[in-house]
Amino acid sequence: MNKLQSPAVHPADTEPPWDNPRFRNWVAVARACHALERALATKLAPLGLKPAQLDVLMNLHRHPGMSQHDLARRLLVGRSNITMLLPQLETRGLLRREGDEKDKRILRLTLTAEGEALLTEALKVHTALIEVAMGQSTPEQCDMIGDQMRKIAEVVKAG
Template identity: 30%
Template sequence: MKCEFDERSSVTLIGKFMKIHYVTLVKVLNKHGLHKGQPYILTCLMKEPRMTQNELAKKLDVTKSTMGTSLKRMEKNGFIVRQQDEEDCRCNRISITEKGRAALEACDKDVSSIIQAMFSKISEDEEEMMNDIFRRMIEGIQSYVP
């Protein structure tokens, strides 16, 4: 038995878009040896070098444990290095490496191409209208109290 969805439904179309967008982004990340969330970490480290794990976790609104797992993987792949803080031996300062910079730059180029393709079929007016609709949808869903 095949499960059918109404292809005209906004909810179905949003879901389909989100899935295609996610799969495409994962392919780009994998191409550059990155995983979900890691470009955000690298971007933070580009803007604010030598952050601690706790600072990164707070800034990106994830748990310390989630950040620790990501950092361990990124360190193993050579995208970051950890160095003991000179003033506080209990914490490490995290820095992006040249390999991390190169991966982020290449990933950013691919993501820009995805965004360009994504908006290639709509006008600037349609994009602005869509942005307004999404803002109102976000407000609506945020006001929902289960």
């Protein structure tokens, strides 16, 4: 049995999980994440961006020239999702897709000047939201939260 598989349920273990600190706090994390995603979507709307599009712009800024396949892997989405997102951003003049010099089957992605400018504005919005959300925490608490979330992600990924 791997770490994510549930052990057999025994009749004595059928108590509702509401009072279990792991369950209760996991629900709190999920609710906070959902609230932040909704707030980010609302705050990005005046810029004509959705959170998934912001993720694309941020990744292309940090890794210019990455392939569509690499972008899909980084964003943890399928290539079909990327295929739907990229034309919208390309039509708006925010990114370019160019054939790889060595392998023409691969498309390399780069931000345009317009894409960089929009990303700069979107990052101001995103950073302000993060500051509000995390402003009640000390830097040490922020590091602890981040460390714990990375550990959780690794455990889940190892499956």
